[in-house]
Amino acid sequence: MKVLVTDPIADAGLDVLRDAGHEVETGYELEGEDLLEAVSDANGMIVRSGTEVTAEVLEAAEELAIVGRAGIGVDNIDIDAATDEGVIVANAPEGNVRAAAEHTVAMTFATARSIPQAHIRLKNGEWAKSDYLGAELDGKTLGVVGLGRVGQEVAKKLDSLGMDIVAFDPYISEERADRLGAELVDFEDCLARADFLTIHTPLTPETEGMIGEEELDLLEDGYIVNVGRGGIIQEDALAAKVEDGTLAGAALDVFAEEPLSADSPLLEHDEIIVTPHLGASTEAAQENVATSTADQINAALAGEPVANALNAPSIDESAFPRLEPYIDIAETAGKVAAQLLEGRIEDVEITYEGDIADEDVEFVTASALKGVFEPLEWQVNAVNAPQIAEDRGVDVTESKTRQAADFQSLISVTVSNDDDEVSVDGTLFAGDDPRIVRVDGYRVDAIPHGKMVVTRNTDEPGVIGLIGSVMGEHDVNIAGMFNARETIGGEALTVYNVDSEIPDGAREELEADERIIGLNYITLNGQA
Numbered sequence: 001m002k003v004l005v006t007d008p009i010a011d012a013g014l015d016v017l018r019d020a021g022h023e024v025e026t027g028y029e030l031e032g033e034d035l036l037e038a039v040s041d042a043n044g045m046i047v048r049s050g051t052e053v054t055a056e057v058l059e060a061a062e063e064l065a066i067v068g069r070a071g072i073g074v075d076n077i078d079i080d081a082a083t084d085e086g087v088i089v090a091n092a093p094e095g096n097v098r099a100a101a102e103h104t105v106a107m108t109f110a111t112a113r114s115i116p117q118a119h120i121r122l123k124n125g126e127w128a129k130s131d132y133l134g135a136e137l138d139g140k141t142l143g144v145v146g147l148g149r150v151g152q153e154v155a156k157k158l159d160s161l162g163m164d165i166v167a168f169d170p171y172i173s174e175e176r177a178d179r180l181g182a183e184l185v186d187f188e189d190c191l192a193r194a195d196f197l198t199i200h201t202p203l204t205p206e207t208e209g210m211i212g213e214e215e216l217d218l219l220e221d222g223y224i225v226n227v228g229r230g231g232i233i234q235e236d237a238l239a240a241k242v243e244d245g246t247l248a249g250a251a252l253d254v255f256a257e258e259p260l261s262a263d264s265p266l267l268e269h270d271e272i273i274v275t276p277h278l279g280a281s282t283e284a285a286q287e288n289v290a291t292s293t294a295d296q297i298n299a300a301l302a303g304e305p306v307a308n309a310l311n312a313p314s315i316d317e318s319a320f321p322r323l324e325p326y327i328d329i330a331e332t333a334g335k336v337a338a339q340l341l342e343g344r345i346e347d348v349e350i351t352y353e354g355d356i357a358d359e360d361v362e363f364v365t366a367s368a369l370k371g372v373f374e375p376l377e378w379q380v381n382a383v384n385a386p387q388i389a390e391d392r393g394v395d396v397t398e399s400k401t402r403q404a405a406d407f408q409s410l411i412s413v414t415v416s417n418d419d420d421e422v423s424v425d426g427t428l429f430a431g432d433d434p435r436i437v438r439v440d441g442y443r444v445d446a447i448p449h450g451k452m453v454v455t456r457n458t459d460e461p462g463v464i465g466l467i468g469s470v471m472g473e474h475d476v477n478i479a480g481m482f483n484a485r486e487t488i489g490g491e492a493l494t495v496y497n498v499d500s501e502i503p504d505g506a507r508e509e510l511e512a513d514e515r516i517i518g519l520n521y522i523t524l525n526g527q528a
Contacts, residue, residue: 196224
């Protein structure tokens with residue numbers, strides 16, 4: 001498959017893609033119509049911060065399965081549009097954590113001790129020893145805004161240097177903060193108590209410009225360090241607070257607009273240290289994010305769960321071998337149920353029984369929804385299936401129980417509307433042999449593969465023979481048959497695996513027989 005790489009990444013990542021057999025196309029200067037043309041037949045795409053993946057780009061990329069961001073921040077990718085188009089968005093959050101944390105610590109020391117300023121003056125022949133009276137970190141308070149992976153790593157490193165840690169993060173528990181040696185406080189308290197403040201929150205509409213004049217006043221006589229995302233700090237306000245002495249200093253590696261303009265007020269003050277977005281610029285970090293991103297591209301193109309997907313369910317690597325067979329079962333059960341239900345689908349219920357109830361089944365549920373919606377001619381995958389359900393007003397219910405009467409694990413997909421309800425149950429035999437074991441309450445033993453015919457008929461002698469004869473007359477070969485009935489002489493349900501589609505003539509001939517109550521042709525390889 002074709003993978004388009006529009007921003008430079010380490011060669012190790014490109015090698016991972018090529019070793020998997022993919023065609024790698026690089027286009028580091030692509031924009032506008034050239035970008036739209038290049039992405040039109042791409043199956044995967046890798047970007048960094050230099051490429052804007054807009055709704056227009058995603059709409060043009062008809063074959064695209066995944067956009068991989070070689071780094072953490074994804075504010076240059078329209079995730080909502082990607083979800084609508086069924087495109088996975090994944091990042092590499094671990095690859096440059098250490099590098100970003102170390103650069104944050106370095107910038108903290110640099111601003112505390114005026115290292116670059118003293119360096120420049122000495123290189124210019126000035127011995128300005130008496131002009132720089134630095135601040136020690138030991139015994140000081142570090143405020144951390146955003147206690148994610150990088151924030152946690154910074155907190156651990158600076159805690160070991162004797163700093164007291166306070167943190168603001170509305171999405172982390174007090175228990176986790178305690179384990180890091182950090183006191184969880186509100187935003188204003190974090191700024192007011194900090195001698196040094198580090199920023200590690202993503203750039204979102206809520207966080208953009210969140211540190212302005214009033215917030216900087218709370219940090220009086222302190223230092224602020226940002227190696228996270230530009231745009232969090234209002235740069236004009238920061239420059240003004242350094243100039244009037246409210247702040248002792250600042251160190252920034254990221255900016256609202258990059259490259260930083262030569263007329264930026266941040267460049268006018270010696271107390272503001274700036275570096276050109278070097279947080280992840282180490283050889284190890286670049287190789288790590290490149291190979292991690294490439295691994296996720298390979299997983300997506302192979303139809304496997306993506307570890308760091310931001311808009312799709314993911315599966316822990318250690319759990320994937322246990323759950324992988326059930327992904328196909330759930331999708332198949334959804335396809336069969338959707339094609340058996342007459343009328344609009346209004347509700348979907350997925351039930352997990354037995355051992356599988358102990359697992360994180362978010363991806364399995366998404367796969368079941370993919371199966372439900374795929375036969376209805378909607379462009380759907382595990383990424384956008386939950387969103388499609390919401391957009392279509394379909395209520396989705398997931399339930400679990402450790403009790404499973406007949407099977408070690410069982411997945412049941414039920415689709416319904418005001419008039420009808422159909423349920424299909426699937427399981428594994430002998431560890432990895434998928435089977436459909438119940439259809440609408442009828443016990444069967446059907447192999448979920450290829451093309452199927454499901455008939456409801458009266459339980460009378462000769463009916464199965466009639467069906468077989470009609471199919472044979474129309475050159476439809478029966479590969480397997482699984483029959484179940486309610487009671488002797490009642491209704492029966494039969495599942496046939498067939499090698500070809502049933503011609504209209506065969507369907508009409510069978511449906512004309514009063515003993516045939518219903519007949520559904522089902523395909524498991526695409527739309528019905």
